[in-house]
Amino acid sequence: MRFSFFALPLLGALSTASPITSYAPPDFSITSITYGGTGCPQDRWYSTSSHNDGQTLTISIGTSDYVASIGPGVALPECRKNCQVNVRISYPAGYQFAVQSARYQGSMSLGSGVTATQKAIYYFTAETDQAVTGQTWKGQQGGAWTVDKDVAGLVWSRCGGEEGLNVNSQVRLEGGNGQGMISGSVNGAASYGLRLVWRSC
Numbered sequence: 001m002r003f004s005f006f007a008l009p010l011l012g013a014l015s016t017a018s019p020i021t022s023y024a025p026p027d028f029s030i031t032s033i034t035y036g037g038t039g040c041p042q043d044r045w046y047s048t049s050s051h052n053d054g055q056t057l058t059i060s061i062g063t064s065d066y067v068a069s070i071g072p073g074v075a076l077p078e079c080r081k082n083c084q085v086n087v088r089i090s091y092p093a094g095y096q097f098a099v100q101s102a103r104y105q106g107s108m109s110l111g112s113g114v115t116a117t118q119k120a121i122y123y124f125t126a127e128t129d130q131a132v133t134g135q136t137w138k139g140q141q142g143g144a145w146t147v148d149k150d151v152a153g154l155v156w157s158r159c160g161g162e163e164g165l166n167v168n169s170q171v172r173l174e175g176g177n178g179q180g181m182i183s184g185s186v187n188g189a190a191s192y193g194l195r196l197v198w199r200s201c
Contacts, residue, residue, distance in 0.1 A: 024097070039066035046062065058191065060189045096199060109180055113139060121167070124163055132152055134149075139178065159201035
């Protein structure tokens with residue numbers, strides 16, 4: 001009987017957990033976007049859109065600068081390019097959201113001994129918790145690449161209101177005396193495909 005006494009409150013707590021859904025609540029909207037970095041200077045065009053009832057948030061920034069290079073005669077800062085994006089999202093009280101997965105595309109050409117990395121960090125303004133996605137390639141290889149991955153753990157926004165979602169992405173090369181390049185853009189645009197999940201709170 002003592003075992004049953006402790007088990008019942010636990011079962012009750014589990015039954016009240018908020019379910020996670022892919023669909024955004026009514027009145028969900030993108031209110032603004034700011035960006036900057038060595039890979040996406042602030043004077044470029046951009047666009048944002050939401051698809052599938054708020055399941056997917058797409059951000060595109062026009063840039064030809066999101067290319068990291070390494071090799072003889074290439075300045076050291078060129079081996080890493082980053083793009084920091086802040087998206088202000090408005091949503092009603094009683095809901096919160098998290099980035100579940102993300103999709104990025106680009107191209108690369110890696111010489112022998114060169115390692116390329118694409119990485120993105122997701123966090124909310126004034127919060128310390130972070131989620132991460134990324135991929136690493138080792139030369140020799142080249143052509144188009146796509147990274148489409150779930151985050152390691154969900155990081156939730158505050159409950160209702162307006163939130164600043166930050167995405168700090170980068171492309172980076174390492175490799176001593178090797179040569180190579182990796183681009184985080186396709187056809188002159190760096191695109192972020194973020195899949196969101198929602199829950200009541």
